[in-house]
Amino acid sequence: MTRTVPQLFDLTGKVALVTGGSRGLGLQFAHALGEAGARIMLTSRKAGDLEEAVAELQAAGIDARWIAADASKEEDLRRLGDETLQRMGDVHILVNNAGAAWGAPAEDHPVEAWDKLMNLNVRGYFILSQHLAKKSMIPNRYGRIINIASIAGLGGNPPEMQTLAYNTSKGAVINFTRALGCEWGRYGITVNAICPGFFPSKMTKGTLERLGEDELASHAPLRRLGDDEDLKGTCVLFASDAGKHITGQWLAVDGGVSVVTGG
DSSP states (O other), rough: OOOHHHHHHOOOOOEEETTOOSSHHHHHHHHHHHHHHHHEEEEEOOOOHHHHHHHHHHHTTTTEEEEEOOTOOHHHHHHHHHHHHHHOOSEEEEEEEOOOOOOOOOGOOOOOHHHHIIIIIIIIHHHHHHHIIIIIIIIHTOOEEEEEOOGGGOOOOOOOBHHHHHHHHHHHHHHHHHHHHHHHGGTTEHHHHHHHHEOTTTTTHHHHHHHHHHHHHHHSSSOOOTTTTTHHHHHHHHHOOOOOOOOOOOEEETTHHHHTTTT
């Protein structure tokens, strides 16, 4: 019997691991998945931030817990994967959200900063995806991997932005998504990417202060920045059976900025 729309979006019985989940976009993803019925494991580096985030989720009636881990360290990622499986059972949904940015002119960009971004923004996604796929998703012939990229991965920026390493890493995430979606489809695993535009956050605070909200919003056809609701629907679509026939794709959630810039 064909399921209804609410049934297709229902995540009851599913376990979701969200990296970089203690604030900002990661916490928005956690709320979305939890509100759809999933049990949530949050991770980031700082225990205090995680305790506050989990308390917020639990106050909203969401089954949530946390593990502190550094997503730039392979040993932490493997520990995170194993401990999540031990405490929560099989992981059905992985949101690779942990990331960093760095602004500097390309000619003066520190190599160590380049390496830091590639390690966290790309290598970390691969390590955790591979670990959970081998231990849970492939044996169960089911998985939903959601990689958080950016519209910065679709092309260049105005010269004043000076985020070469960030753009490069997010471009890599988009093609990682395409290639992994092609390879793991045979196991019943979908792999998709969300490409947010400008959302106010700790990572974007400096840009917001430098350019101002009105100036940033003026580049979007919708004339606004992203808010605390704008990524929730896309996340649940990719995580649920409503999106079971979508894989290897990316979707820009940016108020139309990438359409104007030709991304």
